[in-house]
Amino acid sequence: MAQAPRIFDRDLLCARRKRAQRLGMTAFLMDRVADDLAERLSFVRRQFGRALDLGTPTDAVARALAASGKVASVISARDIAFDEEALPFGDGSLDMVVSGLSLQFVNDLPGTLIQVRRALKPDGLFLAALVGGESLQELREAFAQAESDIEGGVSPRVVPFADMRDIGALLQRAGFALPVVDSDKVVVRYRDVFGLMHDLRRMGATNVLLERRRSPLMRATLLRMAEIYGERFSDPDRRLRATFEIVWLSGWAPHESQQKPLKPGSATRRLADALGAKEISAGEKTGR
Numbered sequence: 001m002a003q004a005p006r007i008f009d010r011d012l013l014c015a016r017r018k019r020a021q022r023l024g025m026t027a028f029l030m031d032r033v034a035d036d037l038a039e040r041l042s043f044v045r046r047q048f049g050r051a052l053d054l055g056t057p058t059d060a061v062a063r064a065l066a067a068s069g070k071v072a073s074v075i076s077a078r079d080i081a082f083d084e085e086a087l088p089f090g091d092g093s094l095d096m097v098v099s100g101l102s103l104q105f106v107n108d109l110p111g112t113l114i115q116v117r118r119a120l121k122p123d124g125l126f127l128a129a130l131v132g133g134e135s136l137q138e139l140r141e142a143f144a145q146a147e148s149d150i151e152g153g154v155s156p157r158v159v160p161f162a163d164m165r166d167i168g169a170l171l172q173r174a175g176f177a178l179p180v181v182d183s184d185k186v187v188v189r190y191r192d193v194f195g196l197m198h199d200l201r202r203m204g205a206t207n208v209l210l211e212r213r214r215s216p217l218m219r220a221t222l223l224r225m226a227e228i229y230g231e232r233f234s235d236p237d238r239r240l241r242a243t244f245e246i247v248w249l250s251g252w253a254p255h256e257s258q259q260k261p262l263k264p265g266s267a268t269r270r271l272a273d274a275l276g277a278k279e280i281s282a283g284e285k286t287g288r
Helices: 010-023 028-041 060-068 109-119 137-151 164-173 193-202 219-232 271-275
Strands: 048-053 071-076 094-100 120-131 177-190 240-252
Touching: 010 193, 028 060, 028 094, 028 120, 028 177, 028 240, 048 060, 060 071, 060 094, 094 109, 109 120, 109 164, 137 193, 137 219, 137 240, 164 177, 164 240, 177 193, 193 219, 193 240
Parallel strands: 048 071, 048 094, 094 120
Antiparallel strands: 120 240, 177 240
């Protein structure tokens, strides 16, 4: 089997997350994810035994799980050393896997999803939030234009996050039953673009692409980027908008008790009857 391409520098990601923790993490997105996860779990009418918090960079999700009363115990990557790309769990050993804002930095997301599905017991739940493809579109556009203006070329400055439709297909390929994908857009306003960059640094979410430019960012390019951002993405009060898309995905390890789609031709009632409409044969034309 071909090895998945390496897009992210995982060692650098780990170092930058540790730096963010030392500086004091900016946690408003993570806290929002933890609150949303708790609300989503409140609609699940069952209890779980052993749950895994996969890669979440803070303890917010683990705390939300514990407070939900839905799980008996929570394992975290902060408790035992392992990587999201190589799960050290046997098949059918977990009742639930959750993850908050981590899987967008996995090089082999299809492989990780397959490992998660295998580690779940039948009818086990996977619930995760990751950063979606429409995040930081303003910063991406401003940087691209600034580099083109000042340096005559463009380099990857903002991580290319996954598209919501692609993630849904990956869930199906990994073998999850009842897959669901939806998104939540959060618009945050800043006094200037440097406030946004400060937050990204304290999220541990700055550029960790392997193909990133290694030379320092030119001051002229930075100032031009800030100028473009202010021109294109400011509100009437001159505060700047920054969009974060949070993509939620969920799926269940297959189990015979789960609902299954009807086989073609097995319906017991006609669509026309259900809609209260007259059925027209293929050879009959509608009147005007």
